[in-house]
Amino acid sequence: MSKEKVKATEDVILDAAMKVFTRRGFAGARMEEVAKEAGINRALLHYYFRDKETMFNLIFETRFNEFFSGIARILSSDLPLFEKIRQVINHEIDTLTKHPDIPRFVIMEVASQPERLIQYGQKMGFNPRQMLTNFTQQVEIAIESKEIIPIDSRQLLMNVMSTCIYPFVAKPIIKTMMQMDENSFTSMMEKRKKDLYDFIVKAITP
Amino acid sequence: MSKEKVKATEDVILDAAMKVFTRRGFAGARMEEVAKEAGINRALLHYYFRDKETMFNLIFETRFNEFFSGIARILSSDLPLFEKIRQVINHEIDTLTKHPDIPRFVIMEVASQPERLIQYGQKMGFNPRQMLTNFTQQVEIAIESKEIIPIDSRQLLMNVMSTCIYPFVAKPIIKTMMQMDENSFTSMMEKRKKDLYDFIVKAITP
DNA sequence: GACACTTTTAACAATTTTGTTAAACAATTA
């Protein structure tokens, strides 16, 4: 069998595993469901990947990276503060519109095993503990120069992240409460990029 | 054995189940862990409660109610807009400081079975779909009277809820990233009541 | 203390889920 075919099968399995693990979490995921989703036999999963945990680690690493790497890059860049905030908002809403289940998945699994955060952070080459130092300093400088009003930089960052990410974490609840279908949710998020940026800028501008 | 003792045992079990289910979710929870946490034997769980699902439903109902009832009451009250926002913030931060795992639990379980939202909402006597109508109208009136700037009421509500709830949902991540222990997290949230209110008011005041 | 009653446990049974293996099958190549 050709290399391409092997790769294809591996990818089919990984895609299926991604869906199932992200949907159900590690504890709720069933190897049977992964196999079914991939259109193959359960034994084949074990042929390509040792066991459930091995598969899960691959998936988690990917999702963890998707969740953190973009934001880490932007936060530690040397963009001006307001532009940085705009880019964080746009980046989060864009990627989470494509992969809305990522934050719920990552948060859930980190909550059930917090040590993963440090562990995978190191693996991915960024230290979650230091992601914020650049941003914090930048906020303090902007305060001193009266570019923005005095504000606790941690609170500001929490506001930015919360308003971007929470709507996707709570998407099933929000969709129901606000009587939105998939399309209206997406278009609302698209609109949100601007609305949210304006909201935050107005809140911190002197 | 006395009625009090029975009640006590039931409560011990429910408390234990609450902890374990909230920590692990339905799929991740083990009856053995519940029994251990309660300091009893697994068979006894089945003596007091039929099975895992029955126990889970009791827990879920309680947590679901804790998550929604307070906020529903405040949102549909006839308080002035700003006061309503302040109360939402204070209520959320206070109750979630006491029970920080509630939103992660409820959100996770609703995500894995969205029909629960309508189902339990009806059971608890409030319609998640109508929780927002009062607030929405109030915002529109406030815009017309120039009390606040023009803003999409859904976006505003999403901002308020996100900034209150997300820090608790992502608590393990935030604590690590911001290098906080339990105490500093709590005191930060206490401070957040005021900071967040000011932030939001400034964002919407003309 | 004998009786009726509830609570608790240990041992067992059933079910669900995961992991293994041996053999069939397919593709590649010498």
Added chain:
DNA sequence: TAATTGTTTAACAAAATTGTTAAAAGTGTC
């Protein structure tokens, strides 16, 4: 085409988890 290698499956085995039961232990009452 036969040998080699890698792929797939069905059947099986093991482990983990849940649920049941019969009997022991405790409690209150007469």
